Amino acid sequence: MKRFVTNAVLLLTISLVLDFGIGKALEYMYFANTSGAPGYVLNHAVSQPYDAYIMGASGAQRGYIPSVISRELGMEVLNTGEAGTNIFHNYATLKLVLKHRTPKLIIWDLTDADYFYRPDAGKTGMITPYYHDPDIKELLYDLDPLNKLWLCSKIYPYNGKILSIVSSYVSKPNAQAAGDKGYHPIEGSINLKMRSQYLRQFSEEQSFIKHRSKDEAAKDALIRKYFHAFIQLCRDNNIRLIAFHCPKAPLNSQIASTPLISEELRAQLQHYNIPLYSIMPGQYPEMNNLSLFFDFSHLNHSGAQVFSRIIAEHIKSELK
């Protein structure tokens, strides 16, 4: 038994030393990239001050143009949207930003996935490199208690990122990688051959909050904890919070006028006096045009321009 234990300890020690070395190298290369390219937007957000931040998931990343909003409002805006994320990412971003500067405004692209657990929305890979920060560490432990164990590894925070970290460190990200201050335009129009699939997606999105399993309910509770914490953080720091809800491609009149946002979530926003604008094509004729959409849930660049102008007007009137 002694021989086995000795060899096991030796193997573990060598692995930990290597893990430390590789992890440190990855950490150095990861934090050297402050371009704001997808996956690195947090590095940029904490390295440069902005007056306002756009927060959300892919809808924010592809629909909100900082330069359009900046022009209207006269303030510096950064889009921190990341595809596949939810309130956890927004909370972490705000926590990290607040360590350096208190922004005036947060433009919040809100979906039900910020209040109800969805398996396809909740990526936290962009947060884990910041595990040194006590607030982020607490969030990561909340997300998965096993992170207490995983984070003993210095490599784990960069899990699955080695190729992107090394290649962007070696080749240095080009100017376009960061998009327009975090906004990433997509070109092309919605493929109407996939209409039936989009209609199915619409009804699935309408019904996904109705049937919650025990597992999902437990995850909902965690999401809500951070939903409330995010709002509280804004209030404690006197940050103006304005919520928007991105439109879906108006394939029919029902979709054009039905915001995919639950009553429960609306009630929460009302409770906190947070203005919510659902930019429904049914009410905004300029959005009622399928050529402005890349797919069912995302605007293309032309759509983003129209949409950004609309929300800039709303923000302006709110700030008055």
Add this chain to the structure above:
Amino acid sequence: MSLVSVLYLIFLGMVLLVYYALPQKARPYLLLLSSWAFYAINQGYYLFVLLLSISINYLLCRGWAKHGNRAWVAVSILFNLALLSFFKYLPAIFGFTSLPDGSLLQQIAIPIGLSFFSFQAMGYMLDLHWSGKRQVASMAQYSLFMSFFPQLLAGPIARGKSFIPQVSKASCFNYADMVSGSRRILWGLFKKVVIASNLSPYTDVVFQNYNDHQGITIALAAIAYFIQIYMDFSAYSDIAIGSARLFGYRLMENFRVPLSAKSVTDFWRRWHISLSSWVRDYLFLPLQYQTRAWGKAGLTTATMITFLVIGVWHGANWTLVIFGVLHGIASTWESHSKELRAKLWQSLPKRIGNVLSNLIVFLFIAASAILLRSASIGEAIAIISRIAGSSPLYLGSKQLLVFAISGMLLVFGIDTFKGDIPIDEYIGKQPKALRWALYICLIIALPLIGSLSSENFIYYQY
């Protein structure tokens, strides 16, 4: 508690510590209690189904030993088939799953590992009957045979005659077993986390949205899915075999480099060996014997029934029936065309012949894997028919694909060199420096390029 979860490794470590601290006589009881606890953690009160199966099967074995009447064997087989039917086949046939939410029948789930432990029970009874020895294992030994936790959820399907003698054998701490078991577990973790789990997002996206893809993308996804199942299931088997080895138990090998198969028949000698050898010994050979007077028709009948059972064993879906039938037809064709094929391969240079036969089998299995993936025959036909079309090649996350491919290069490279030797033995034969370098590479690869979020194994559903 998945076998690739940290919780499992902690559970395994704890049981192992107590196991070697206990006197030898008490060890099987510890394993038994741990196995039941493991099952209860995984599926709560469904432990009752496992306990019911153990109790009734054991009583039937005792009944046979006492009276030596074939009726006991028949009742045992009927009981196990009834249990399988009740949980696995009747709900699908009568559409219980589509009943209103919350109704009792709708809530019935398939007990995890049901197909595995039911086949073990039937095998044990048939072995008893055929051996003619009226000697049944003790209740504790039999219970452990039926519920040993490393193999409980997805096999390998154990045989009483090889497992039960190991329970009574004194098992001391053995350095070679510990090293061998640890190697197997590490190898399994690597295959699951680095290859299967990194391929899974790609195959999921393509097959869930097959209407968006055609041609090369569908073909590539089918191949990727076949490799994913292979890596996923063989990884589970490696972890199960390795875990058992830590306690001094040897389980049956479940895979023997199936990608090197040169015929479909050869493939089934190398793939899920514990199931294919089970159906060979308890179904095919008796059937072949019974139908020997029919000549080729007898062989065809036995082969087709055997493969049909293999198909249906996977679940109650017509796609699985067709999967079995297709493999049955291929295998029948192979047995009837031995001479013709031998002539054909002889006309080609040996190496080209080997590569060609290898490739044909690989493509056939990959195509038939679409049936395992599809929810219905309609879906399977729709997916297969889209292979003929053309659309831009979709590769999903290239980063994940690169990770999976680099893992595959290592696994397939070692498979090529090691041949039929189990991986732990092969690694053991390498120089120490190379062995340690491999261990370290495998360990570092897990957090570096592994997909750590996916813990489910495909074969849990069977």
